[in-house]
Amino acid sequence: MTVPSLVFSQEAGAVPALGFGTSPLTGGLSSETVIAALKAGYRHIDTARKYGTEPAVGEAMRASGVPRQDIFLTTKVSHENLRAADFARSVDESLAALKVDYVDLLLVHWPNPAIALTETMPALAKAKRQGLARHIGVANFNIGLLDQAVDLCPEPLVALQAEYHPYLDQSKLMAAVRRHKLVFIAYCPLGRGRLFSDPVLAEIAAKRGRSIAQVALRWLMQQDVAAIPFSSQPQRIADNFNVFDFALDDDEMKRIAVLKRPDGRVANPAGRVPSGWD
Numbered sequence: 185m186t187v188p189s190l191v192f193s194q195e196a197g198a199v200p201a202l203g204f205g206t207s208p209l210t211g212g213l214s215s216e217t218v219i220a221a222l223k224a225g226y227r228h229i230d231t232a233r234k235y236g237t238e239p240a241v242g243e244a245m246r247a248s249g250v251p252r253q254d255i256f257l258t259t260k261v262s263h264e265n266l267r268a269a270d271f272a273r274s275v276d277e278s279l280a281a282l283k284v285d286y287v288d289l290l291l292v293h294w295p296n297p298a299i300a301l302t303e304t305m306p307a308l309a310k311a312k313r314q315g316l317a318r319h320i321g322v323a324n325f326n327i328g329l330l331d332q333a334v335d336l337c338p339e340p341l342v343a344l345q346a347e348y349h350p351y352l353d354q355s356k357l358m359a360a361v362r363r364h365k366l367v368f369i370a371y372c373p374l375g376r377g378r379l380f381s382d383p384v385l386a387e388i389a390a391k392r393g394r395s396i397a398q399v400a401l402r403w404l405m406q407q408d409v410a411a412i413p414f415s416s417q418p419q420r421i422a423d424n425f426n427v428f429d430f431a432l433d434d435d436e437m438k439r440i441a442v443l444k445r446p447d448g449r450v451a452n453p454a455g456r457v458p459s460g461w462d
């Protein structure tokens with residue numbers, strides 16, 4: 185069985201299934217790290233205004249020699265900038281920091297209970313209509329917020345970015361994403377490192393002659409989910425991309441699905457999603 189390295193959306197067309205995250209857990213991000221990802225084959229790069237990594241990402245894109253149109257570039261507007269004027273300013277700042285004319289995907293980074301979606305969604309749609317973003321979407325929205333965002337946005341959303349890995353059950357959110365015909369983009373796809381001592385993943389990895397990271401990423405790919413792992417290590421960056429030449433069987437897929445645990449969520453800043461996760 186081969187799984188294509190693309191995830192398809194009716195609205196966005198093909199999205200590269202494996203992207204490179206650019207939010208380092210500690211320290212900054214050098215453009216060399218992003219260049220290593222582009223050299224390894226990644227054509228989907230995930231940044232955000234909040235990460236402070238847009239300059240390094242833009243520099244790497246220019247230095248790599250990979251044509252701009254071959255890269256699916258995502259950035260995000262932070263929760264404190266969701267009022268219309270702040271939103272427009274944040275998008276302009278992102279494009280200036282990246283030194284690009286447009287991004288491929290512009291996301292609302294987190295919801296903000298103090299700012300109505302009736303203000304934010306038209307601001308997001310406006311960035312698309314102005315040609316500053318080819319596609320738009322949201323991140324860290326629960327099902328209720330996602331339903332509202334789809335209803336209120338004058339332009340179609342194409343993606344939801346949310347935490348997803350074997351320790352976190354996202355079946356309810358996934359059903360909503362499918363209902364709205366969006367692409368699910370999994371962040372922290374390696375559980376921010378928590379998966380690496382898991383005995384079931386280790387056993388499957390050993391049997392397949394693969395790393396735990398490859399097994400975890402492959403599990404997402406086989407659900408038609410895009411994923412954006414980060415690593416600061418060139419060898420791991422390349423290793424993580426090497427998931428398109430093997431397949432997990434049904435039994436392995438199920439064994440990994442039952443690893444979900446109630447305390448599996450990694451990213452959960454207080455107060456951002458007051459109506460709770462699904």
Ligand SMILES: NC(=O)c1ccc[n+]([C@@H]2O[C@H](COP(=O)([O-])OP(=O)(O)OC[C@H]3O[C@@H](n4cnc5c(N)ncnc54)[C@H](OP(=O)(O)O)[C@@H]3O)[C@@H](O)[C@H]2O)c1
Pocket residue numbers: 204205206207208209230231293323324345346370371372373374375376377380395397398412413414415416417420421423424451
């Ligand atoms: N939308 C949002 O709110 C949101 C929130 C969080 C993250 N994100 C995005 O998602 C991206 C990924 O999330 P993340 O970086 O938090 O977590 P992650 O990708 O699940 O895990 C990254 C960690 O795993 C380690 N690692 C990576 N590959 C490895 C391998 N093959 N073997 C051993 N260790 C490995 C890395 O350490 P080394 O560097 O030492 O390899 C790093 O500590 C971020 O960079 C960001 O772009 C978005």
